[in-house]
Amino acid sequence: FAHVRRRRFLHEVVMRTNNLLLNFAAPLLQRRSQRTCWMRVRSKDWWERVVLKEFEDEEWKDNFRMTRRSFNKLCGMMEGVLKPEVVTVRAPVPLEMRVAIVLYKLASCAQYRLVANQFGVHKTTVKKFVYIFCKGMVSSPVIHNFIKVPTTKEAIGIARRFEQKFNIPQIIGCIDGTHIPVLPPSDGYQEFANCEGWPSYVLQAVVDDMYRFWNINCKMPGWTYDDNVLRQSTLFNQAHLLPKVKINGVPINHFLLGDPAYPLMDWLIKGYAHSPNITPEQESFNAYLSSARTTAETAFERLKSRWRVLLKRSDCHFTFTPHVVGACCALHNFCENEKESVNPIWTEEAAALALDLPQPGLRAFNTSDNANDFSQTKVYTCILKIQS
Template sequence: MGGLDDQWREILHQNRLHAKSNFCTSLPVDPDSVEKCGKNPPSPTGFKKPDCYVMKSTAQAQELICHRMRVTVKATTKERMKRLGSCAEYRLVSNQFGIHKSTVKKFTYMFCKGMLKGPTKELIRMPNEREASEIARRFEAAHSIPQIMGLVDGTHIPILPPSDGFKDFVNRKGWPSYVLQAVVDDKCCFRSISCKMPGSAHEANVLRQSDLFKRAHLLPKNIEGEDVRLLLVGDPAYPLLDWMIKGYINLTREQESFNVYLSSVRVGVEMSFGILKSRWRVLLKRSDFHFTFAPVMSSTCCALHNFCRLERDFPNSNWLEEINDPTANYPQSTQPVNCQYNASGNSVRAALTTYMANHFPLRTGHLH
């Protein structure tokens, strides 16, 4: 596991400096919680620290293409973090940093595209067998349900839609968006993301179009006489599969109890989206990015989210309070219940329901 590249050091260092300035409240990284990057402690989640050669070379190239006053790597680092962390318009960022708004746009696009080619692939990846087993062990220790290695859900990212095909992007709440589907682990790190379907798409269709189907290489384990894979937990909008489990609709006492245990696990994915948007607020509001760039920007923010989690740089509590204000943000679209299931998925869920009923107290409540 190599040390942090200079570009990543620069990101954290500049955010630490800016915490002392007048606009520190809008920075996406809390510098006071970041320890010295040079020590590079082992990652608690199994991720590799990214090789940022692409980002570094991109930043150096940006210095060369400026024909007037040279724009340094430090200045571009500040501008990128401000742009992604505040959802400020190009004009506002331009005025703050003394850089023309066309340059702000160019640097932001180059940074996000550079991230997508290199660091994002290392920061966002599905766990291997050893890591998946360890994640399942921690989920079971916290929530009692065995065999859970990830949580899957979607959230809507506001966009400026094209005039041609506008209706395809309008979600059930009536505003245009892309659907960001993500798998998160027990530490609120993103393990798989997909952001390529318009807001009108059902979550089940988003799932079918993602790479997740190809990455469900999970380990079998015998529970109550059934071979049970390591599982992902989805909400009622997803189909019931042999590698994806969700709660029941028509409930017995045992099934209701299973839903309550499952609901306690699913809180983690909503918390992850909340942390993501509270830090990278460009995902909160409709920004002036071209709609085709929204998936690249969303992927960059998810990768930076993971980077901050690895560095133990946790969000400010005030950020999380603001993100929960329903009057300040777009309402998230809800999806109808998906009744599709296969026989293997039904058997797996029944086996887990029996296991939970036999080994843990029955609980009552509502499916989250």
């Protein structure tokens, strides 16, 4: 019976061990697991108390580039794009706060994380609002409230004001380009690199006499020549639809002014090529054109002073950057229409930031100065007839 006693002894040892383990585990099994928090509490004090209750107009402009009156008007125009969805779990971010988040991001080019901390939301929320706002503004009919080709009546007014300022008739816009920094794809850096060596998109724009863009194109990478950017744009393909004016019963084209990098067209004029044979009249014509073209340069300066996201290599995906550029141009026009001024301090700071990424010079693939001079003489003669 020795083996029976041994078996009983081992069984008692196992039972006592199991009981001991159960005694230790019982409190752990009885303790209820604590529920984890599914939403972190974040402070919205800056927006709800400081901005909404204490900010004056000058502070609104410094942070959002417009006064509160203009801000409220913009919110009404963007309600169909950014209006919060009806939810029952928690209160959605209000429309006004959504618009403010986007404007703050575009004006400062701060990281998503910093903007999120400022408004008391998550960084993915900031990114979502920026994408919805920019894509909605550019891809929906809302864009036509901000950027559109002038009607015949509007074109006549633009041409009259251009002539009063620069003594050149029939001008309804200045065409120019600027490079916008972009975060390129890892396998496509060379395609986006401009002649200064940094990756960019080319923003081509037509500007009226009041520094407003009425046509923009931002889809060509930085290596593209200026004249090729024009030829690939809707402006070039639909130039025949530009408004005309009748003089003595004859329909006459309105003109755009361009720099030497652009081709000479029956609707686009530029200065004479500099040569030893240039006449005093041609030099005078060039001087007037050069003075008028500063309108586009000033418009780009005001655009980038307001929206610094266009000055830095932002954290937006390269395929989304054109939407951001389009939204900034539309917001620029909105500010100009609302008579929102540009703070000289913004301009100084923008000029300092622009030194990090210098703009490329004029680039044209192929021009024939002789042919251009011959055609330019005909245009010049036509303008003299209009003036007389």
